[in-house]
Amino acid sequence: MGLKEEFLRLLREDEEFRLAVAGLLGLDEILKELRRLREDFTTFVKAEEERWRENEKRWEESNKRWEENERRWRENEKRWEENERRWREWFETWKKFLEENERRWQENERRWEENRKMWEQWFETWRRFLDEYFAFKDEVNRRFSRLEENLGALTEAVFSRYVWEDLSADIRAAGEFVVRRVRNADFDGVDVDLLVETDKKIFVVEVKVRPKIEDVGALLAKAEVVASRLGKPTVPVLAGTQLGKEVEAYAKEKGVLVYMY
Structure with missing residues (x-):
């Protein structure tokens, strides 16, 4: 066996020899670094496991x-869904209400139109x-105005006749005689x-049927007009049926001859 074969055998079989050789070759630092790497990796794995657990x-x-949110x-x-169902029910109810309300409005409008035509x-x-x-x-x-005019004229004619009868008797008794008698005499617009x-x-x-105080004043004014026109003394005469005491007293005070019937 040569030297090479023996060296290889010792590396395989003799661990101390192998470590010694490795140390000689700088493998000791490499192994330490590997151990550190393994420790770091183990720490990293543990940290990752902790992170995974977290x-x-x-x-x-x-x-x-x-799940709670779901x-x-x-x-x-x-x-x-419940709200949607309620909204649908409410919408249907409101729709029916509007339709019914529209129907009632149309009915009321028809009635109003009928009432308007009736009115x-x-x-x-x-x-x-x-x-x-x-009319x-x-x-x-x-007709009443004409009747009043006719009645007034008739009343005036009747009273004028009565006054004429009484006045003519008084004139004869006074020893005077009548020169003339005129009904509805006119003196420049003044009617007598x-x-x-x-x-x-x-x-x-x-x-006058119912003479008043102002009628007495009008009579006195007429008497003055007649006196100035004819140049004779005048005697104002007032004849009526409903002659108040106040009017009668005032007329007599002013020298008016009064006949009541």
Whole structure:
């Protein structure tokens, strides 16, 4: 066996020889470095295992959270489905309400239209009635006015006759005689119901059914106009049926001759 073969055999079989050779060759530092690397790797593996355990814990927590969130999402989904169902029910109810309300509005509009037509017909009927009523009233008023005028003229004629009879008797008793007698005499727009002229004076007669104090004043003014026109003394005469005491006293105080019937 040669030297080479013996050296190789010792390396294989003799560990001390092998280590000695390795040390001689600088393998001791390499082995130390390998050991450090193995220790560092072991530390790294342990750290990674710790991180994985922490991550696994976190993943478990996250998974629980996701499960909780999923549960909540399912609950929310149920709530949304319930809300959606309620919204659909509410929408259907509101839709029916709007349809019913629209139907009622149309019905009310139809009734309002019918009532409007009825009111228009009623208003037109009432307007025609009022027109006819006021036309009838105007006609009645015109007829009453004519009747009052006729009655006034008739009353004036009757009272003028009564006054003439009484006054003519008083004139004869006073020894005077009548020169002329004029009904509805006109002196420059001043109307005198009855004018009786004697040989000495003129009687200016005013006939009123219900004479007032202002009628006495008007009679006195007429007497002055007649006196100035005819140049004779005048005697104002007031004749009526409903003559108040105050009017009678005032007339007599002013020198008016009063006849009551």
